[in-house]
Amino acid sequence: MQITAAVAHASGGPLGIETLELDDPRPDEILVRLDATGLCHTDLAILDQVPLRWPAVLGHEGAGVVVRVGASVRALAPGDHVVLVAASCGDCASCRGGQPSYCLCYQSLNLGGGRRPDGSWTHRQHGRPAFGSFFGQSSFATYALATERNAVRVDADLPLQLMATLGCGVLTGAGAVLNTLRVRPASSVAVFGAGAVGLAAVMAARIAGCASITAVDTRPQRLRLAAELGADRTIDAGDTDAVAVLEKSGGVDYAVEAAGHVAVMQQAVAALAPGGEAALVGVTLGQSVRLDPTLLQSRGLTVRGTLAAGRGSPADLVGRLAGHWREGRLPIERLVTVFDFADIGTVVERARAGSVLKAVLRMPHLE
Template sequence: MKAVAAVLREPRGPLRLEDVELDDPRAGEVIVRIAGVGICHTDLGACDGHVPLPLPVVLGHEGAGVVERVGADVTALQPGDHVVLTFDSCGACPTCRGGHPAYCREFVVRNSSGRRCDGSVTMRQGDADVHGSFLGQSSFTTHALASVRNAVRVNDDLPIALLGPLGCSLQTGAGAVLRVLAPEARSSLAVFGCGPVGMASVMAARAAGCTTIVAVDPDPGRRELALELGATVALDPEGVARGIRQLVPGGVDCAVETVGTAEVVDAALASLASPGRCATLGFRGPRNRIEIDQGHLLMGRTLTGVIEGDVDPHSFIGDLLALHRTGLFPFERLIATYPFEEIERAIEDTRRGAVLKPVLLMPGA
């Protein structure tokens, strides 16, 4: 099948729209006609070479669209089904069977090797390989090859072009709150960094019944939006740990850190009560050394890393859509749309913080 894809040929290089030939779906695979795809900071990190992918490569991992073809033995999906694409997992290892597919033992090879598990590529240009399978999909393209494991069926009365971010950034922030930290009703929670992941954490904290939700971000516009989405107070990062303790004597019960720097992780830990729990979500590449004050941990505080919200997307994306129907997860307020051919402008706007969650719309979407 022919497709048009945004191809990266060198680190920090441009993404150029080029014709590619998509492989036929094999057993367990599907081809999805992409309606819309979000741009995530993980895509930007891959563009900059922080994810060691072979080149040329097609990125994109927040795709959503309509199933167009299915491979052999695929019964869970059929042509015409609307799906949100997410990360891939094997479904058979102990962590997958235990309900933690984000920590699948085959996660790296399935999501960041640029190939299928057997070493084959999913796209070509003539005799030349084009690497794909990024987060099991490579959806910066008009058509993406995915599997039944990472294609989540959704109702066809939903705005499919806008749903892709549910498959990564939004489930990451919301899952960290609702599934990992799981704060009790009337508890307190602080969110450090109000990008799309942080905003999802704010909305999830509201849905969980937290009565004190502190949003921390240097951008006044983002602080204002966080207040509209459920935060009860919004603070500038300057002196934030002290400010939080003035607001919440003893510190907050939980914190979510979405930046990934030592300074922000330290501030998040310092804002906690004893005991208290902090989830770190900020991704700055697979090697990102930070130092923390052991005294934070000795006081009974916990720091845990979270990937993809530690959720099963096949159930959790439906949970988020249910919250959306009640008005508790209005994720569309984070989204700005761009035509697919303006992908470079969308990336630049993302890098300079002009938009929260850009979504590329495919022709005809």
């Protein structure tokens, strides 16, 4: 079938709205008509830094309605509203253990060669293969192929333009707090980086009952929003040594690094109290973090990586977060600005410049 997609033809290049051909769903796949897709920092990092097979269709925060299902699909049916998350194999030890975010096939399924695991192509342009299947979806398009493993059914009355953010950004920030760190009530948390992921972590810390929540960033407007969303204290790292401030009060029990900078990761670890734990969320392609082993040993610190839903099921966490949104405890709408899909080129530039917090693209049939 023909679809409309935002297509990239070179690293760092613009995205153009073009027509592609999408393969029919295989027996284990579903066809989703997308209502919305979020724009995530990972999309920008891959577009700007990773050589792909061109043309390419990225996007991995899709939300929409199932229109067709393959013969072997049992958990979903046409008409179901779904949020698309990262792909997983379902067979490895991590998947069997209920942690598909750490699937042993994660890289090949989500960031591989732009095709299905069997090597077949999902997308073509003018009869030639195009890079697709990004995070098992390639959601910068009007339609996407996914599987029932990476499609989470949500209630039909939930706004898909907000629920799309649960596919990665909000899921990752909240997952770092609720699933990876599993913060204790009445504990203290510092979140380094008040972008969409960091602010999701702030909201999750409030939901978890943390007694002290500190947000650290260099942008005053984002710190003001962090305070409105639940941070008890904000620190402008542009003119204040955040680690010194936090150490003066004995450090924090937990730290979340959501800025994606190596130096900030080191600061997040240094700000921990004895026995503290840090979760590193930010994407730093090709970079290494140097940590002082004496600091880790003398304070008994734990440093964890975290991805998507962290140590738990994405489907379970999406459901929980949707429930928190209904209750008014997770006001995703405070983060989101909705744009028409046709404006994706301009939106990408605004996201690169940091002038939009969380962009969500509304598909043409809703414009």
